[in-house]
Amino acid sequence: MTGSEDVSLADAPTIVELSPEDVLRARGEAIANAGMGRKADHLLEVRGLSTHFSTPDGVVQAVGDVSFDVGYGETLGLVGESGCGKSVTALSIARLVPDPPGKIVAGSITFDGIDLLKLSVEDMRKLRGKEIGFIFQDPLTSLNPTLTIGYQIGEAIKEHMGLPDKAAKDRIVELLSKVGIPRAKDRLKDYPFQFSGGMRQRVMIAIALSCDPKLILADEPTTALDVTIQAQILELIQKLSTEFGTAVLLITHDLGIAAGMCDRVNVMYAGRIVETGSVDELFEAPRMPYAWGLLDSLPRIDDVRGDRLRTIEGLPPLLIDPPVACRFNPRCAYTRDICRTEEPELTVRDSPGHLARCWATEPGGWIA
Amino acid sequence: MATNQQVVGRVGVQQQPSSGVWRDAFGRLRKNRLALVGLFGILFLAFIGIFGPMITPWPYYAQDTAAVTANGFKPIPPFVDPSHILGTDQLGQDMLSRLLDGARISLTVAIVVQFVVIGIGVPIGAIAGWYSGSRIDNGLMRFTDVMYAFPDLLLIILFSVAFRETAFGQALNGLLLVFVAIGLVSWVTVARLVRGQFLSLKETEFVEAAQAIGVSDRNIIMKHLLPNGISPIIVAITLGIPAAILAEAALAYIGVGVQPPRASWGSLIAAGQPFIRSYPHLTYLPGILIAVALISFTFLGDGLRDALDPKLKGKQ
Amino acid sequence: MGRYILRRLLWLIPVIFAVTAITFVLMHAVPGGPWSNERAVSAGVQAKIDAKFRLDESIPEQYRDWVLAFAQGDFGPSFRYADRSVNAIVADGLPKSIWLGFLAFVVAVAFGIPLGIFAALGHNKAPDYISTGISVIGIATPSFVLAILLVVLFSVVLKWFPTGGWKGPDTWVLPVIALAGYQVAVIARYTRASMLEVTRKDYVRTAHSKGLQARAVVTRHMIRNALIPVVTILGPIFAFLVTGSFIIETFFGIPGVGRYYVQGIAGRDYGVIMAMTVIFALAVAVLNVVVDVLYAFIDPRIRYS
Numbered sequence: 001m002t003g004s005e006d007v008s009l010a011d012a013p014t015i016v017e018l019s020p021e022d023v024l025r026a027r028g029e030a031i032a033n034a035g036m037g038r039k040a041d042h043l044l045e046v047r048g049l050s051t052h053f054s055t056p057d058g059v060v061q062a063v064g065d066v067s068f069d070v071g072y073g074e075t076l077g078l079v080g081e082s083g084c085g086k087s088v089t090a091l092s093i094a095r096l097v098p099d100p101p102g103k104i105v106a107g108s109i110t111f112d113g114i115d116l117l118k119l120s121v122e123d124m125r126k127l128r129g130k131e132i133g134f135i136f137q138d139p140l141t142s143l144n145p146t147l148t149i150g151y152q153i154g155e156a157i158k159e160h161m162g163l164p165d166k167a168a169k170d171r172i173v174e175l176l177s178k179v180g181i182p183r184a185k186d187r188l189k190d191y192p193f194q195f196s197g198g199m200r201q202r203v204m205i206a207i208a209l210s211c212d213p214k215l216i217l218a219d220e221p222t223t224a225l226d227v228t229i230q231a232q233i234l235e236l237i238q239k240l241s242t243e244f245g246t247a248v249l250l251i252t253h254d255l256g257i258a259a260g261m262c263d264r265v266n267v268m269y270a271g272r273i274v275e276t277g278s279v280d281e282l283f284e285a286p287r288m289p290y291a292w293g294l295l296d297s298l299p300r301i302d303d304v305r306g307d308r309l310r311t312i313e314g315l316p317p318l319l320i321d322p323p324v325a326c327r328f329n330p331r332c333a334y335t336r337d338i339c340r341t342e343e344p345e346l347t348v349r350d351s352p353g354h355l356a357r358c359w360a361t362e363p364g365g366w367i368a
Numbered sequence: 369m370a371t372n373q374q375v376v377g378r379v380g381v382q383q384q385p386s387s388g389v390w391r392d393a394f395g396r397l398r399k400n401r402l403a404l405v406g407l408f409g410i411l412f413l414a415f416i417g418i419f420g421p422m423i424t425p426w427p428y429y430a431q432d433t434a435a436v437t438a439n440g441f442k443p444i445p446p447f448v449d450p451s452h453i454l455g456t457d458q459l460g461q462d463m464l465s466r467l468l469d470g471a472r473i474s475l476t477v478a479i480v481v482q483f484v485v486i487g488i489g490v491p492i493g494a495i496a497g498w499y500s501g502s503r504i505d506n507g508l509m510r511f512t513d514v515m516y517a518f519p520d521l522l523l524i525i526l527f528s529v530a531f532r533e534t535a536f537g538q539a540l541n542g543l544l545l546v547f548v549a550i551g552l553v554s555w556v557t558v559a560r561l562v563r564g565q566f567l568s569l570k571e572t573e574f575v576e577a578a579q580a581i582g583v584s585d586r587n588i589i590m591k592h593l594l595p596n597g598i599s600p601i602i603v604a605i606t607l608g609i610p611a612a613i614l615a616e617a618a619l620a621y622i623g624v625g626v627q628p629p630r631a632s633w634g635s636l637i638a639a640g641q642p643f644i645r646s647y648p649h650l651t652y653l654p655g656i657l658i659a660v661a662l663i664s665f666t667f668l669g670d671g672l673r674d675a676l677d678p679k680l681k682g683k684q
Numbered sequence: 685m686g687r688y689i690l691r692r693l694l695w696l697i698p699v700i701f702a703v704t705a706i707t708f709v710l711m712h713a714v715p716g717g718p719w720s721n722e723r724a725v726s727a728g729v730q731a732k733i734d735a736k737f738r739l740d741e742s743i744p745e746q747y748r749d750w751v752l753a754f755a756q757g758d759f760g761p762s763f764r765y766a767d768r769s770v771n772a773i774v775a776d777g778l779p780k781s782i783w784l785g786f787l788a789f790v791v792a793v794a795f796g797i798p799l800g801i802f803a804a805l806g807h808n809k810a811p812d813y814i815s816t817g818i819s820v821i822g823i824a825t826p827s828f829v830l831a832i833l834l835v836v837l838f839s840v841v842l843k844w845f846p847t848g849g850w851k852g853p854d855t856w857v858l859p860v861i862a863l864a865g866y867q868v869a870v871i872a873r874y875t876r877a878s879m880l881e882v883t884r885k886d887y888v889r890t891a892h893s894k895g896l897q898a899r900a901v902v903t904r905h906m907i908r909n910a911l912i913p914v915v916t917i918l919g920p921i922f923a924f925l926v927t928g929s930f931i932i933e934t935f936f937g938i939p940g941v942g943r944y945y946v947q948g949i950a951g952r953d954y955g956v957i958m959a960m961t962v963i964f965a966l967a968v969a970v971l972n973v974v975v976d977v978l979y980a981f982i983d984p985r986i987r988y989s
Contacts, residue, residue, distance in 0.1 A: 096893060125896075126895060128893060128895035136893075142887055142889070142890045143887055144891070144905050145887075145985060146909055155896055155900075156894040156896070160895060193985050204890075207890070
């Protein structure tokens with residue numbers, strides 16, 4: 001497995017000289033040479049994932065029957081408001097859902113041809129950190145305050161890569177430089193509280209990338225940061241994922257971020273995926289009232305001053321014992337009887353990759 | 369592309385019923401089985417402490433010399449003599465009545481000491497916290513440092529013996545003295561806690577808002593800071609009760625606390641100790657009751673702490 | 685760091701002064717004197733005795749006398765044990781009391797912390813119930829009750845250990861257990877609560893996301909952070925064990941200083957009372973400083989600020 005690391009670092013002299021596609025191709029060849037080909041069409045195939053939480057008030061169906069794919073090297077956005085289930089989806093993929101009270105009750109998650117849900121706990125542990133990296137939202141609480149950052153970055157390296165100490169340390173220094181921390185060598189022995197918020201998030205990114213994973217799950221990586229720092233961090237994630245050919249599942253509630261970073265976007269609502277498509281398809285021609293509401297709620301530069309901001313009235317539903325119906329229908333302006341009695345499926349709209357879950361916009365529905 | 373602006377409130381949107389902080393906490397407390405056990409234990413002790421002495425045939429100080437003489441001046445074991453269900457000691461004093469008196473003493477200590485603690489600790493902590501950083505705060509904190517440096521039992525004993533002969537010390541067979549002595553060493557924790565709460569709450573925005581409107585300092589303390597910061601204080605006070613009961617029992621055990629003929633559980637244990645092999649009931653009975661009291665208050669305190677903690681402690 | 689320690693230690697001086705002054709006043713507030721309980725002597729003899737021990741001076745003057753003597757390391761004579769100075773009594777008994785308290789502390793920590801950790805790791809399962817059960821017994825049993833039970837069971841019935849005295853490890857076992865029992869429960873409960881709190885922290889989730897082995901997550905990330913608040917209560921516990929041992933000492937007949945304290949108060953033995961108070965107050969204060977320093981070592985955030 002170390003073969004691919006050597007190839008990607010040595011064969012790609014600098015980012016400037018090679019185009020991203022070249023880097024991807026070189027890495028793909030190295031992987032093939034190392035005897036591990038792309039085992040499936042997509043890096044990550046999620047089918048019918050359902051995750052439930054037992055609470056004193058009942059069973060909360062946080063994620064219900066979610067299916068999507070992430071291609072090798074692709075950046076997929078998972079967009080939705082707070083509580084829609086996007087974070088739980090990411091945690092489910094990494095099997096980090098706290099049990100109790102949470103539990104993955106149905107579905108399959110295929111990662112590079114391996115069904116994650118069927119793996120033993122020990123095998124899953126070996127995969128985590130090595131092939132799947134996680135970037136959490138709040139870098140202040142997500143880093144151990146009593147351990148140096150050099151140590152925390154090196155933990156996964158020591159666990160999964162078996163490098164001798166010197167090589168491990170070199171790799172840590174290099175990771176820190178790559179994420180943009182100046183004078184990396186001097187800062188290995190510093191503690192998290194000695195860094196600013198943006199710097200800490202860079203450390204988190206270094207941790208996530210430490211073993212050169214195939215997939216990064218980024219759960220709102222910039223929500224806790226200043227706007228100016230946000231741009232830097234997002235740029236960094238984009239740059240690194242391209243450089244190493246890493247796929248990214250980017251979770252965010254910010255449509256602007258999704259538009260700028262992602263190749264494809266899934267919109268989630270109340271535990272379901274309600275629309276999916278490429279960035280262009282979704283932002284230019286969304287085909288679901290919730291998506292319309294989301295895009296419409298963004299303030300525009302040509303809005304008239306003094307006008308009220310546009311919102312979607314109402315609140316998301318409680319997910320305890322959800323009724324069989326379209327989950328968005330209480331807040332939708334276009335409902336008809338069928339919306340209240342049957343739940344729509346994800347069906348194709350204009351192009352094969354663009355699906356939406358809405359009776360109204362289906363071919364033959366009442367909205368053209 | 370129409371917008372959703374035309375949507376008016378629709379039926380079918382499930383909303384969560386809102387409830388207050390106290391109601392939520394109370395709900396959690398009710399589901400905590402250990403806490404309910406503790407509460408039951410406390411109520412049981414309170415019940416027998418208050419009403420028991422009214423229904424037992426013997427007052428706690430009465431010596432049934434006739435019965436004990438008939439028994440050869442030895443204690444009567446429990447379940448032998450129907451007029452002394454739990455037996456007697458070697459003086460003929462009925463164990464049941466004396467145990468109930470002990471319950472009265474322990475529960476009174478538990479409550480009164482906490483009043484002393486609140487009466488001293490809360491004002492000191494509040495003033496120090498409100499004027500934090502000032503000389504008032506520094507002075508008060510230095511004072512608490514001195515009190516904190518005093519080894520607790522030493523001061524309690526010294527205080528108890530010092531005033532034992534005075535009128536104050538004789539009141540209620542020494543009970544008043546015990547209250548004050550234990551309370552004197554126990555208030556420091558609460559004062560520090562209150563001060564800490566004030567320190568952190570002072571900076572919150574709702575206090576800033578109140579000040580901006582011109583609410584007086586006193587009202588801010590009474591109406592905003594105290595109600596919001598009170599949870600850990602409630603917990604500390606409830607968990608301080610077992611310590612007070614223990615201290616009172618220890619004092620009585622070494623003969624410094626509540627004086628005879630009153631029957632603190634501690635003095636009952638001390639009195640029963642020489643007879644431990646032949647008449648163990650003299651020691652076991654008060655021991656069991658002490659255990660019940662300590663366990664009950666501790667469970668309740670734990671339950672309160674879990675219930676008032678907004679982050680549920682990992683329990684379903 | 686060094687300055688911080690120095691400042692804390694310097695602060696001890698006025699605190700000790702305040703403690704001793706309060707004790708002195710309380711002592712003399714008790715009506716009667718050291719010999720009130722003994723045979724009454726004629727007024728003339730009494731006056732001579734008073735003058736000899738300078739009991740005829742005013743309270744502030746007596747306090748000054750005491751402080752001066754204390755500054756030279758002299759605690760003065762014992763009124764009750766006419767053949768021994770307080771220094772001798774202290775020198776004889778203090779090491780035994782400290783040793784007893786120390787052993788009890790070690791036992792309390794060695795049992796309490798692991799008990800709490802296992803309870804938290806096996807939350808709501810068997811380890812939790814067992815540990816909570818032991819803790820409940822511990823907090824429900826005052827030290828003297830535990831002492832009685834231990835002696836009855838192990839000394840009288842089983843005859844494994846002697847009932848008292850202080851000669852060799854045999855005699856240490858029961859007193860140490862009786863003294864430590866309550867604290868084991870306190871430490872176990874506190875550790876358990878702290879560990880449960882840490883389990884829910886975000887950085888533990890990050891550690892799991894790196895695919896670390898469970899044992900590494902527990903020891904490197906959880907235990908270290910969970911013990912920080914536990915350390916803060918260890919100082920007062922140690923102080924309590926050393927100063928609160930007199931009930932156990934009396935019960936088991938251990939010739940430490942605790943016994944002398946209670947007798948000294950009852951008998952108005954001023955020298956003994958003052959000496960005990962100073963020593964114990966100093967011990968408590970120094971231990972608190974030690975705890976604070978330890979705290980700074982464990983938590984780098986404190987160290988750097």
